[in-house]
Amino acid sequence: MTEFVPPKVWKWDEPSGGRFEKINRPTAGAQEEKELPIGKHPLQLYSLGTPNGVKVTVMLEELLALGHEGAEYDAWLIKINEGEQFGSDFVSINPNSKIPALLDVSTDPHTRVFESGAILVYLAEKFNELIPTDPSARAECFSWLMWQMGAAPFLGGGFGHFYVYAPERYEYPINRYTMEVKRQLDVLDQNLANRLFMCGDEYNISDISIYSWYGPLVIRTLYQAQEFLDVESYKNVARWAREVEQRPAVIRGRRVNRTWGPEEFQVPERHDTSDLD
Numbered sequence: 365m366t367e368f369v370p371p372k373v374w375k376w377d378e379p380s381g382g383r384f385e386k387i388n389r390p391t392a393g394a395q396e397e398k399e400l401p402i403g404k405h406p407l408q409l410y411s412l413g414t415p416n417g418v419k420v421t422v423m424l425e426e427l428l429a430l431g432h433e434g435a436e437y438d439a440w441l442i443k444i445n446e447g448e449q450f451g452s453d454f455v456s457i458n459p460n461s462k463i464p465a466l467l468d469v470s471t472d473p474h475t476r477v478f479e480s481g482a483i484l485v486y487l488a489e490k491f492n493e494l495i496p497t498d499p500s501a502r503a504e505c506f507s508w509l510m511w512q513m514g515a516a517p518f519l520g521g522g523f524g525h526f527y528v529y530a531p532e533r534y535e536y537p538i539n540r541y542t543m544e545v546k547r548q549l550d551v552l553d554q555n556l557a558n559r560l561f562m563c564g565d566e567y568n569i570s571d572i573s574i575y576s577w578y579g580p581l582v583i584r585t586l587y588q589a590q591e592f593l594d595v596e597s598y599k600n601v602a603r604w605a606r607e608v609e610q611r612p613a614v615i616r617g618r619r620v621n622r623t624w625g626p627e628e629f630q631v632p633e634r635h636d637t638s639d640l641d
């Protein structure tokens with residue numbers, strides 16, 4: 365194998381290969397004028413049913429299950445494989461061009477929120493639910509929430525990318541990111557050894573954010589890596605993920621903005637409670 369020698373100045377002159385070569389580019393900002401629809405509900409979600417998207421739909425379903433009518437939402441589909449995250453209206457909600465993006469049209473002026481962790485905090489604070497009020501308990505909740513926001517790029521952008529999406533399987537990055545993902549799973553497993561949920565006895569937004577990535581990795585088929593990662597050895601994570609996954613709001617939220625898998629689990633757009641009944 366010939367060693368890659370980086371040029372003096374990197375230039376974007378050829379596709380990198382891999383699943384996302386057509387949408388990845390080294391610049392930010394809108395690539396075309398494109399309006400987004402606005403529905404009848406207070407909250408407008410522009411998203412897709414990936415782990416980052418599922419965090420928000422689970423949270424919204426939890427809030428609705430708790431009786432908050434103000435959490436009614438329209439969930440619009442953003443097809444990231446077709447570059448819809450680079451349309452002008454989407455970029456005005458999320459300058460980072462990634463799902464999920466939320467627009468709260470019940471405030472004047474409207475409130476835009478991007479980054480799934482920020483959306484969870486916004487909704488938790490708006491409805492005063494699923495977030496502890498005591499400062500120490502809140503600090504523990506934020507610590508795990510921020511842990512997830514920092515850790516997931518190693519799981520998705522690192523491990524998932526090189527194990528599944530890269531044009532070839534390269535030994536070095538797979539080893540590097542597998543080591544890190546197994547370390548993360550051990551962090552979770554040790555924390556959950558004597559806690560029911562991430563922060564103790566109560567389920568909160570940190571469970572929602574961590575479940576959305578590590579649940580499918582350990583008890584489902586995310587990246588088809590169950591055997592490779594020996595996920596069965598993380599017994600506490602599996603027990604907790606099963607506990608979270610049986611919640612009615614999680615069952616509902618996982619189906620929203622989903623466009624793959626068994627047809628009965630796909631609800632590409634959600635504009636009414638009955639869309640999920």
Ligand SMILES: N[C@@H](CCC(=O)N[C@@H](CS)C(=O)NCC(=O)O)C(=O)O
Nearest residue numbers: 414416444461462463464479480481
């Ligand atoms: N840190 C962001 C990450 C969001 C993210 O990576 N979204 C992916 C889908 S899971 C996306 O929109 N990718 C499209 C792209 O990279 O162009 C968050 O948590 O909201």
